[in-house]
Amino acid sequence: MKFLKTTTRNVRRSPYQALAAILIMTLTFLVISFFAFLVVGSSQVINYFESKPQVTAFFKDDAKQSDITALKSQLMNTGKISSIKFVSKDDALNIYRQQNKNDPLLLDLVTADVLPASFEISTVRLEDLGSISDMLKKSAIVSDVIYQQDVVSTLTAWTDAIRQIGLGLIALLSLVSIFIMATIIGMKISQKKEDIEIMRLIGATAWYIRLPFITEGVFYGLVGAAIGWLIATSSLLWATPFLESFLKGIPVLPASTEGLLLLLGTEVLLAIILGIISSFIAVLRYLK
């Protein structure tokens, strides 16, 4: 554990270099944390829609109740329907009021007449959404049909894009932090060249000299990961009430404690790897 003492002394005696190393690591882990939230969140949204195969058919204002009942029987006869729910104009208004209860201006503008009545249809299988949707579109009393397959495929495309951009950005930031850290640790090795030479002459092994620099790299990584995670998690918790109202009932938030701790654990592991790689580059380059 003596090398930890040496590491602490090294950090304490060059605070600005230590700060630069910690800041770049914090930035890297902040970005990693935010992208982790985005990727996990969007995956949960997709799962939510996938687990609820639904088609919503909006009726024209002049649709008669008898026609609606006939359409319902026709749909039930296909055997593909697990549930079908009629939402009247009044029901739609109630739902709208519930969703926008905090915004009186929006409530004042909308009346039941403006909102269409609809069917909320769940199919047994996700694949049946297409055929049911086609059937509804052919009906004369239906004005519009939306079904989750569209939402799911759009969301999947977005998530894939986010994932790819995120991975690219994380890879780039990791590379930048590795090189910045390697440079900082390399500078420290250069500053201590004389000390290192003395240590060698009095019998220090290569590992005795290397270990404090490697633990220093790991230290910067760990502090950066902890701060990055803390900022990202605090921001998420702070934004949770706004995001919940934005997601309107999709159960993504609040984030689970286990999930956040798992992210911290992964980041700690990644910090150790980044710290070791960068300090090793410096040690191999400057401590031949």
Add this chain to the structure above:
Amino acid sequence: MILLNNVSKKFGTGTFALSDVSLVIKRGEFVFLVGPTGSGKTTIFRLIIKDLSPTTGDIVVNNLEISKLPKNKLSALRKKIGVIFQDLKLLIDRTVFENVYLPLDVAGIKDQEAVNTTNDILSRVGLTEHKEKFPLQLSGGELQRVAIARALALNPEIILADEPTGNLDDKTSWEIVKLLSDINSHGTTVIMATHNTEIVKNMGKRVIRIEKGKIIKDEKPKEEGQQNASHQGQSPETKPQEQDKNLNKHKEEEQKK
């Protein structure tokens, strides 16, 4: 035992720092290495700790042929040899205590044991009251003592002292020599490179004179020389009396002054 057999060292510039040097130094000997600046004294020390490798010839230290010593065994060799460097090589950002503690830490000795040993050595060299000071706060003699204390930390079998009295006044020089003499009386081989002819004369020890990389003279102490004409040093039993005689003589002279 230290053995140099036909050792030459040629530097990149083409100059020979040592040329065909052969010598044997027995365990427990006190040997002076004398000669002008650039004669090759420091090169011999650097070869013994394998800071340099010889161009030709063999070097054996305590039965280890160090010219063939693999890199990973280098630290073990250096832990057995305490070196007092000409430029001291103290870590200026560490206290006296930390400088002396360093070799023990390097050797992986447990903290409490290392602390106790460091305190013992500091008291032996008379630096206990200065242990929390940094090298820049010490006098020349005190700095030499720190370097000696560090060299002693691992209780080495050999001490190489490269001009330990350089730039010191007579009184301090004699204190340093007395300290090295005490260390030698406990069985440690001491090789001291020096320019100080007065010390060399008064100590009555073996003197190896080097010039331009060659040994030009190897004088044994009188009694020893009469007993054995070969390359052997004084027996450890005869040393303390001889040293004390010379050191007491010096003290008397100092008091008269």
